[in-house]
Amino acid sequence: KAGVTQTPRYLIKTRGQQVTLSCSPISGHRSVSWYQQTPGQGLQFLFEYFSETQRNKGNFPGRFSGRQFSNSRSEMNVSTLELGDSALYLCASSLLSGTANYGYTFGSGTRLTVV
Amino acid sequence: AQTVTQSQPEMSVQEAETVTLSCTYDTSESDYYLFWYKQPPSRQMILVIRQEAYKQQNATENRFSVNFQKAAKSFSLKISDSQLGDAAMYFCAYRSAGNNDMRFGAGTRLTVKP
Numbered sequence: 332k333a334g335v336t337q338t339p340r341y342l343i344k345t346r347g348q349q350v351t352l353s354c355s356p357i358s359g360h361r362s363v364s365w366y367q368q369t370p371g372q373g374l375q376f377l378f379e380y381f382s383e384t385q386r387n388k389g390n391f392p393g394r395f396s397g398r399q400f401s402n403s404r405s406e407m408n409v410s411t412l413e414l415g416d417s418a419l420y421l422c423a424s425s426l427l428s429g430t431a432n433y434g435y436t437f438g439s440g441t442r443l444t445v446v
Numbered sequence: 447a448q449t450v451t452q453s454q455p456e457m458s459v460q461e462a463e464t465v466t467l468s469c470t471y472d473t474s475e476s477d478y479y480l481f482w483y484k485q486p487p488s489r490q491m492i493l494v495i496r497q498e499a500y501k502q503q504n505a506t507e508n509r510f511s512v513n514f515q516k517a518a519k520s521f522s523l524k525i526s527d528s529q530l531g532d533a534a535m536y537f538c539a540y541r542s543a544g545n546n547d548m549r550f551g552a553g554t555r556l557t558v559k560p
Contacts, residue, residue, distance in 0.1 A: 374550035376548065376549075387547050423491075437491035439490045
């Protein structure tokens with residue numbers, strides 16, 4: 332079966348712009364989590380969506396937002412981009428929220444560069 | 447808050463030999479899960495092995511095994527018969543039961559020498 336699909340793979344944006352990243356989870360998975368990965372901070376949890384509702388949110392400013400659609404696909408949006416938002420953004424899906432005891436399935440990520 | 451510490455930024459191993467990657471964590475919870483993920487240059491995080499905290503038996507997946515010491519809050523990964531394809535960043539991760547917020551360590555870069 333198809334894995335977790337993230338688009339686009341690479342993105343270059345200018346400071347002040349906004350960006351939308353997309354994630355399609357594994358078929359049947361209803362939970363989608365987002366992580367930001369940077370060399371300095373490592374992997375940091377952004378938020379989790381389950382059945383179109385945000386279940387958990389990490390310690391990120393309100394410029395970071397997301398949503399989930401009825402087909403479980405998820406988007407995350409970053410407004411007013413800053414240079415420090417340059418990172419690899421990883422999406423991870425699991426079958427049900429709170430039962431990812433088998434671990435997430437990750438996508439290959441979107442590499443965002445802010446110039 | 448739960449924290450995960452990987453004290454070895456880099457490790458190297460000779461092909462066919464054994465290497466152990468260290469991980470410690472801090473938590474006051476009793477029910478949780480621990481994971482090791484591998485991230486090769488392709489960037490995709492791949493689950494290597496997982497361990498339920500309530501299970502005393504150490505998890506094993508082919509050449510990968512863990513040494514889980516709950517009282518010491520230690521969760522090390524042993525890779526036996528190392529292969530060139532094992533070269534990657536390895537992340538240790540913690541997740542509370544009932545919560546999808548997974549905490550990751552800073553990672554250990556493993557190099558495998560032919």
